[in-house]
Amino acid sequence: MKTIFTSLLLTSCISALAQCPVDLNGNGTVDGSDLLMLLSSYGLSCEGLPIYEPxxxxxxxxxxxxxxxxxxxxxxxxxxxxxxxxxxxxxxxxxxxxxxxxxxxxxxxxxxxxxxxxxxxxxxxxxxxxxxxxxxxxxxxxxxxxxxxxxxxxxxxxxxxxxxxxxxxxxxxxxxxxxxxxxxxxxxxxxxxxxxxxxxxxxxxxxxxxxxxx
Ligand SMILES: [Ca+2]
Ligand SMILES: [Ca+2]
Ligand SMILES: [Ca+2]
Structure with missing residues (x-):
């Protein structure tokens, strides 16, 4: 059961990142550290995500x-x-x-x-x-x-x-x-x-x- 839950959570995290592939920490790539920032600051929604661009x-x-x-x-x-x-x-x-x-x-x-x-x-x-x-x-x-x-x-x-x-x-x-x-x-x-x-x-x-x- 726990495994299923974890994999569901992981799947929704990955889909959240796929919907908003934002380079949150501005290091030039979208990777796990952006995912952590996304989860800790914005949950699983892209709404309100800042866009770091010139x-x-x-x-x-x-x-x-x-x-x-x-x-x-x-x-x-x-x-x-x-x-x-x-x-x-x-x-x-x-x-x-x-x-x-x-x-x-x-x-x-x-x-x-x-x-x-x-x-x-x-x-x-x-x-x-x-x-x-x-x-x-x-x-x-x-x-x-x-x-x-x-x-x-x-x-x-x-x-x-x-x-x-x-x-x-x-x-x-x-x-x-x-x-x-x-x-x-x-x-x-x-x-x-x-x-x-x-x-x-x-x-x-x-x-x-x-x-x-x-
Ligand atoms: Ca001129
Ligand atoms: Ca001119
Ligand atoms: Ca100027």
Missing amino acids: KISEIHYNPSTEQGTDTEWEFVEIYNPHEFGLQLGGWKLADAINATVPNETYMEPNSYIIFANDTTSYLGELPPFTILLPFSSSSNLHNGGETIRLLRADGSESNQVTYSDYNGWPSEPDGGGSSLEWRGTSYDNLLPESWVSSNAFGGSPGSANSAWAD
Whole structure:
């Protein structure tokens, strides 16, 4: 009887983990330690499970002519707001621009990756330990707006932002000198009202956005 109960419990645990294959401890794999966290904190339900993934946090789609050309200075920033580091090898940006995160890339807690149209512009310009990666050739950010998708290594979508320069989106980032900055973790970054133009000329690549200051 006891054996049957144990095996039933084990079966339901395994099916719980299969339904919500979440890398709870952010170590890059879903395994027994995630199962233990799942059971101790969330029981057998996936409801309320946190998702530890980065977010698209800043878009510099039309640098001002004072700063230079778009080809030199465009960037997209993603931010890991979690207390866990994240394995991001094989993740991609798609649609507006294409870029691939190299295998074995580890994103520290509370850190940033900058995808730059021209990485040489940002060499030595970013805070230490900011990961700097290139757009793949021939992609760029349209000045009228488009969709940026952040894809997991398996190709599924983690996050997307369709930015614009009107319809509730701030227009200053469209060549006025500032970037488009996400207001932070309590704002849905899909919505225009969750974005503001940066206080800093050229934005805040690799650093906290203007609206996050205390
Ligand atoms: Ca420009
Ligand atoms: Ca542009
Ligand atoms: Ca920033």
